[in-house]
Amino acid sequence: xxxxxxxxxxxxxxxxxxxxxxxxxDETQNHxxxxxxxxxxxxxxVQILLQLPIKSLLICRCVCxxxxxxxxxxxxxxxxxxxxxxxxxxxxxxxxRVSSTLYLLECEPEKFEIGSDNHVKLExxxxxxxxxxxxxxxxxxxxxxxxxxxxxxxxxLCRESLYIASKPDLDKFGIVNSCNGLLxxxxxxxxxxxxxxxxxxxxxxxxxxxxxxxxxxxxxVTRQQRQTALGxxxxxxxxxxxxxxxxxxxxxxxxxILEINTLGTPSWRNVEADSQVSIPLLKYPTCVNGALHWIxxxxxxxxxxxxxxxxxxxxxxxxxxxxxPQVFGNHNNRTRGNxxxxxxxxxxxxxxxxxxxxxxxxxxxxNEYGNGESWTKLYNIxxxxxxxxxxxxSRYLSHYGLCFPIKHFEEGAAVLLYHPCNxxxxxxxxxxxxxxxxIHGSAPNFVEIIPHIPSLISLKHVVKxxxxxxxxxxxxxxxxxxxxxxxxxxxxxxxxxxxESLRSLFYYDSNT
Amino acid sequence: MASSSSNLISLKTSDGTVFKVERALxxxxxxxxxxxxxxxxxxxxIPIHNVFSHHMDMIIDYYKLSVAGKSKEFSVEKLDNxxxxxFLLAVHYLNMEDLFEVLTxxxxxxxxxxxxxxxxxxxxxxxxxxxxxxxxxxKKNDWAFKGDDIEPEEDEEKQEE
Numbered sequence: 116x117x118x119x120x121x122x123x124x125x126x127x128x129x130x131x132x133x134x135x136x137x138x139x140x141d142e143t144q145n146h147x148x149x150x151x152x153x154x155x156x157x158x159x160x161v162q163i164l165l166q167l168p169i170k171s172l173l174i175c176r177c178v179c180x181x182x183x184x185x186x187x188x189x190x191x192x193x194x195x196x197x198x199x200x201x202x203x204x205x206x207x208x209x210x211x212r213v214s215s216t217l218y219l220l221e222c223e224p225e226k227f228e229i230g231s232d233n234h235v236k237l238e239x240x241x242x243x244x245x246x247x248x249x250x251x252x253x254x255x256x257x258x259x260x261x262x263x264x265x266x267x268x269x270x271x272l273c274r275e276s277l278y279i280a281s282k283p284d285l286d287k288f289g290i291v292n293s294c295n296g297l298l299x300x301x302x303x304x305x306x307x308x309x310x311x312x313x314x315x316x317x318x319x320x321x322x323x324x325x326x327x328x329x330x331x332x333x334x335x336v337t338r339q340q341r342q343t344a345l346g347x348x349x350x351x352x353x354x355x356x357x358x359x360x361x362x363x364x365x366x367x368x369x370x371x372i373l374e375i376n377t378l379g380t381p382s383w384r385n386v387e388a389d390s391q392v393s394i395p396l397l398k399y400p401t402c403v404n405g406a407l408h409w410i411x412x413x414x415x416x417x418x419x420x421x422x423x424x425x426x427x428x429x430x431x432x433x434x435x436x437x438x439x440p441q442v443f444g445n446h447n448n449r450t451r452g453n454x455x456x457x458x459x460x461x462x463x464x465x466x467x468x469x470x471x472x473x474x475x476x477x478x479x480x481x482n483e484y485g486n487g488e489s490w491t492k493l494y495n496i497x498x499x500x501x502x503x504x505x506x507x508x509s510r511y512l513s514h515y516g517l518c519f520p521i522k523h524f525e526e527g528a529a530v531l532l533y534h535p536c537n538x539x540x541x542x543x544x545x546x547x548x549x550x551x552x553x554i555h556g557s558a559p560n561f562v563e564i565i566p567h568i569p570s571l572i573s574l575k576h577v578v579k580x581x582x583x584x585x586x587x588x589x590x591x592x593x594x595x596x597x598x599x600x601x602x603x604x605x606x607x608x609x610x611x612x613x614x615e616s617l618r619s620l621f622y623y624d625s626n627t
Numbered sequence: 628m629a630s631s632s633s634n635l636i637s638l639k640t641s642d643g644t645v646f647k648v649e650r651a652l653x654x655x656x657x658x659x660x661x662x663x664x665x666x667x668x669x670x671x672x673i674p675i676h677n678v679f680s681h682h683m684d685m686i687i688d689y690y691k692l693s694v695a696g697k698s699k700e701f702s703v704e705k706l707d708n709x710x711x712x713x714f715l716l717a718v719h720y721l722n723m724e725d726l727f728e729v730l731t732x733x734x735x736x737x738x739x740x741x742x743x744x745x746x747x748x749x750x751x752x753x754x755x756x757x758x759x760x761x762x763x764x765x766k767k768n769d770w771a772f773k774g775d776d777i778e779p780e781e782d783e784e785k786q787e788e
Contacts, residue, residue, distance in 0.1 A: 155712075159719060160750075162727070166735035173771030177743050177764050179752050241770070317767060587767070 296570025437487025
């Protein structure tokens, strides 16, 4: 921080200053004399703005041109991003419809105190771009040309509107992962990565088309797996998307076609994959420390062998990675095969959540990256579950579903549990205890949850050069409405979050 | 407990009051620390411009609380906006990192979820967007303006003129 030697107000100022709050003062003449906020140097303004949450920052962007510039600066976005807590992106998961709306659920426990009669509306944050924007462009032109042409809606109601029928197969995006504030979207039918977007700024870019890749091994393929992930390499400030096609052949050989696109470049690069590394079924791509990690399930999800596969983005090579032996080691053979292990990243730390045994949900964090010994059991949510009674939990709680750590244990551990019927349990033992809430939509459907840290990082700064066009959702698709956009998600807190009520919620008397 | 003068640093505020503070506290003020280090001989009195005695009182309060591990109890709620601004500038001048962060957070808290108009008034900023520019940027960030907890725009109609 610089020392301010100039623009020091004279002592008599404090008597002159008006005590009224928020008084508007014309500063231009009194520049040297009055220390009103109007005069504070921009680096001080930046320090204040850095402490604001994202919503308020977006409001501040509309204050004046200088502030817009300050907030849009890449360095500002980066510094702010480092302070932003983890939130969750929520999308309704109805397979019959195209859900292009993302909702942001900020994990502020005060917000979860809604009261049993209230519903708090969740504001949609982002409309995902449509996969086939060109066909929509044609439809849009149809509308423009024939001014009163009614467009058939999905339900076959004729009405004059801008509602456009959409087909989930063609238009829906799958979400691959969230990395450093950006989301990677793919074609859900084949996992092909198509778009990278920043939901907060509304920007997105389309990834280059796939070029035909030569088949390496022509023997018959028994199993194929496509994997995609978005990663970030802090050293070079680059984002990379990797695409893998892993084929297992009849003769027990495995061939891997690996392609990488560095964001901003116009094409995919073929990368030689290490033939020594055998790749099992992969899930939960997570980028930490400039490398991508997956949990590998040997022998499929029901198999017992699990490992962590690591791909270094700098060397563009696979490398070995220590897994937590306590978690991945000997599991009792559960015939149900409820393997619920997820992996993710929390503020630079790799974590693994094991909710395989529903009586014992555990969270593991790798405290020291790369050091297998540093896998530490953060907390065990057993007391939570066991307090829900039920002699045989397996009958009533199929499994807890997903578990997301929200705060690192040094800041006071907090975790969000998600039960597949859209129940959430926010658990921060030291401060708030439990908070239970539910998400309602207009139709009963499940939601898809993606942990995401909202950021102002602009794709324009990520994509260096003119090769790739950065588009904005607001300019292109804003006029169109999909039927799904009439849905509104809201939060409700049906019961007060005390333990007795929670128990009644999850404990079903077997006699009734 | 006998305290030799070398353990206490004398600071003279703009309004002429002399405060004797522990060396450890003076160390948190990087500006003061630099002056001490630059001096050849022992300094007896360090003038701190731009800092008033009521600022020093609060600084000492904060220091005592943070030494006792209770820095979260320090509050500037009772200060009105002008007083908070003065205090922030004083702490910035003294280059005290921790307290500076507490104060910028306090200002941010006062701005959180307030309307564009409120923020402009608070900082004495004039809107230099044309109505079209404002409409465009407002539309881009529309999500941020929605929600029950956001203060509505009072002067939004003026923008559309």
